[in-house]
Amino acid sequence: DAMVIQNPRYQVTQFGKPVTLSCSQTLNHNVMYWYQQKSSQAPKLLFHYYDKDFNNEADTPDNFQSRRPNTSFCFLDIRSPGLGDAAMYLCATRTGNQPQHFGDGTRLSIL
Amino acid sequence: KQEVTQIPAALSVPEGENLVLNCSFTDSAIYNLQWFRQDPGKGLTSLLLIQSSQREQTSGRLNASLDKSSGRSTLYIAASQPGDSATYLCAVIWGGGSQGNLIFGKGTKLSVKP
Numbered sequence: 001d002a003m004v005i006q007n008p009r010y011q012v013t014q015f016g017k018p019v020t021l022s023c024s025q026t027l028n029h030n031v032m033y034w035y036q037q038k039s040s041q042a043p044k045l046l047f048h049y050y051d052k053d054f055n056n057e058a059d060t061p062d063n064f065q066s067r068r069p070n071t072s073f074c075f076l077d078i079r080s081p082g083l084g085d086a087a088m089y090l091c092a093t094r095t096g097n098q099p100q101h102f103g104d105g106t107r108l109s110i111l
Numbered sequence: 112k113q114e115v116t117q118i119p120a121a122l123s124v125p126e127g128e129n130l131v132l133n134c135s136f137t138d139s140a141i142y143n144l145q146w147f148r149q150d151p152g153k154g155l156t157s158l159l160l161i162q163s164s165q166r167e168q169t170s171g172r173l174n175a176s177l178d179k180s181s182g183r184s185t186l187y188i189a190a191s192q193p194g195d196s197a198t199y200l201c202a203v204i205w206g207g208g209s210q211g212n213l214i215f216g217k218g219t220k221l222s223v224k225p
Contacts, residue, residue, distance in 0.1 A: 042215035090154055099145055100213060102155040
């Protein structure tokens with residue numbers, strides 16, 4: 001049973017056209033993360049929510065925004081995607097000292 | 112600043128061989144350490160989590176050790192199989208105790224030949 005679900009698995013958008021990626025969880029974890037992973041690189045943390053508290057990494061571009069309307073859902077909004085934003089985007093959840101759980105990711109392509 | 116390094120970057124072994132993947136981190140003040148597996152085009156699957164107070168964890172053919180003082184962890188895979196072929200990532204939770212974030216290494220790409 002999938003516990004962290006990301007939709008869609010593959011997303012194609014045009015240069016500069018806003019796009020939203022979604023993540024949902026059935027684990028009731030209080031922490032949710034968004035990572036960007038480019039080919040052969042480590043996942044790079046963009047931001048995370050600790051409950052409703054939003055924490056942005058210092059080097060996350062302003063182009064990237066996030067929303068968490070409730071415990072189960074979290075969204076990644078890219079306002080004006082550039083070619084350099086093509087990547088795999090990973091959502092993860094955690095609670096306490098338990099392991100992080102990852103979704104299968106959304107692969108974003110920019111035309 | 113915390114940096115996580117994994118050596119080697121890639122490893123190819125024949126089926127049945129025992130192998131060790133290495134992970135090192137620069138700041139020993141970690142909350143815990145986690146090993147993940149990533150198959151091509153997929154997300155990360157958690158393999159083992161070692162709390163900072165623990166020395167090792169085992170799951171099936173996998174054994175992970177942690178030496179905080181020296182800033183090292185190893186993932187031992189016994190009797191490797193072609194299905195073990197994947198990229199293995201090491202990550203530490205650091206900075207802020209349980210509220211810290213995962214800092215990843217770049218991974219070791221493992222290929223097990225039949």
